[in-house]
Amino acid sequence: MKTTLLYGKQGLTVEVPDNAVIVEPKDLPGLPDEEQAVKKALQSPIGSPALRDMVKPADKVAIVISDITRPTPNHKLVPWILDELNHIPPENFVIVNGTGTHRDQTREEFVQMLGEQVVDRIRIVNNHCNDKDSLVNLGPCSFGCDVYLNKEYVEADFRIVTGFIEPHFFAGFSGGPKGIMPGIAGIETIMTFHNARMIGDPLATWGNMDDNPLQHMTREINRMCKPDFMLNVTLNGRKEITQVFAGELFEAHEQGCAFAKAHAMIRCDDRFDVVITSNSGYPLDQNLYQAVKGMSAAHKIVKKGGTIISAAECSDGLPNHGNYAEILQMRKTPQEILDLIGSGSFRMLDQWQVQKQAVIQVWADVYVYSSLSDDVVEKAMFRPTTDIEDTLGKLKAKYGESMTVAVLPQGPLTIPYVEE
Incomplete structure (x- = not known):
């Protein structure tokens, strides 16, 4: 066959x-009206006030996105966030590309990822994990390293993280706090997150969020400089949005992981x-x-x-x-x-x-x-x-x-x- x-x-x-x-x-259909579903989630989020109500007109707003190796539909999500926050002037936004340890994206790639209108209007920065001048040291964490995160993100008045939720081979599931750690972290912090002991832990595996050391570390670091709002989606094999999870970081992500697990876990x-x-x-x-x-x-x-x-x-x-x-x-x-x-x-x-x-x-x-x-x-x-x-x-x-x-x-x- x-x-x-x-x-x-x-x-x-x-x-x-x-x-x-x-x-x-399970073959889930794409949502019939993706924009309406996302905007509804932004206006009636999980465990959080409506996004628009949380952001003041003078706020400096950082939006963290995943880099080009991920299929997050940021060409849809980011414009819809900007529409929802149309009381904020464009110059008050910065988009932080969560490269982790990956290479920078080019302008052409940003156009592919975000659309030309966003690229022309909004300032975009690549995270540089090795450039300490572009990072902030938030102090030590319990995992034995100092925590470095992107300065543009840390110094923003309001912080938003986007992403998509799928099974992950050592973090259990992607999305949520992983957009920040390791997405916009410094190399010292990233290396600890990925060291041999952490990666070799039998609990660091597909679909496991309980007692997973990588989830413990990313959550601890997120609490040190927490996103004020999360927007994550799930996708089907055609890269269509199947569900939207927005609001408080941990509660919204937990619901998204439960949804993804129910449809992606296949017993043989x-x-x-x-x-x-x-x-x-x-x-x-x-x-x-x-x-x-x-x-x-x-x-x-x-x-x-x-x-x-x-x-x-x-x-x-x-x-x-x-x-x-x-x-x-x-x-x-x-x-x-x-x-x-x-x-x-x-x-x-x-x-x-x-x-x-x-x-x-x-x-x-x-x-x-x-x-x-x-x-x-x-x-x-x-x-x-x-x-x-x-x-x-x-x-x-x-x-x-x-x-x-x-x-x-x-x-x-x-x-x-x-x-x-």
């Missing part, structure tokens, strides 16, 4: 065995020999670094010694920020990489993604279908494939005629699990 994976901007249709199990979230009866996954298509599958998320979703239901086939376009390469590629070259096997990162003294940017990747690679073989050259894929310790159907045929010789196959067409938008 044929199935279509979210891949790049166009999708990828593949032929899979007729007995393959398709694992994906057993693990599979082969799991084919996407990385949710563009923009999340822009690079190999991000593609680890889809592999991590597949890891939840693939057998020990099984095979994962990941389809991620990687139009932006590895990417070109951080130390992801460099760390992968430091040892010859995934287990050696895990030993290196877990040594206690290792500390490099992007080690968290390599750590998660290596855990998956120790468990299962991983093939990558992408626009990358075979050499680049192999240097990352993956196996390249240019034909998923051909690879499936070869794997049948390994696992036999009774080979079991699962497909995650939407990749990390799904949380598959097996009760063991």
Whole structure:
């Protein structure tokens, strides 16, 4: 049978065995009137007064957005926020792009993300995690580091965070407080958030918000300089808004996570020999670094010694920020990489993604279908494939005629699990 994976901007249709199990979230329709739904949420929010009533005309307002690697529909959300706050002059706003440790966005990319009218009217800044002059030290947190956040955000009179809520492979769910921490944090704070102990904690996993150390840390830091208002949405596989959650940061985010979990948690009866996954298509599958998320979703239901086939376009390469590629070259096997990162003294940017990747690679073989050259894929310790159907045929010789196959067409938008 044929199935279509979210891949790049166009999708990828593949032929899979007729007995393959398709694992994906419940197909929720997009809201019939997204603008009306968002504006209603801004006017009747969760645990908070109406947005317009909270902001005075003279206030300096910071709006935090997620960067281009996330599909948050900020080209819709930000104009609707500005409409709701039309009593505030445009020069009183600043949009802070939550790059975390990622690269800056260009003007052309901001136009793509926000629309030309917003880019022309509103000042926009990229968060620079390594530039202490653009950060404020809010003091120490209980996790053993000083807390640095973006100065434009901290010094604003009113602070708004936007985002979208989806399953996250070590923070439980995205959105909410993660827009601030690590989105607009400094490198010292980000490195602590992603250290080997935090990432390796068994409670730091898909869909878990209880006793998750990363959620504890991001919430603690948000309380040190809390957003005054949150606007988050959930999306379906077509990137349409399925629900809106606005208001007080923690209460609104909790309701959003419960909604996402109810539709994204898919129980499987057993693990599979082969799991084919996407990385949710563009923009999340822009690079190999991000593609680890889809592999991590597949890891939840693939057998020990099984095979994962990941389809991620990687139009932006590895990417070109951080130390992801460099760390992968430091040892010859995934287990050696895990030993290196877990040594206690290792500390490099992007080690968290390599750590998660290596855990998956120790468990299962991983093939990558992408626009990358075979050499680049192999240097990352993956196996390249240019034909998923051909690879499936070869794997049948390994696992036999009774080979079991699962497909995650939407990749990390799904949380598959097996009760063991």
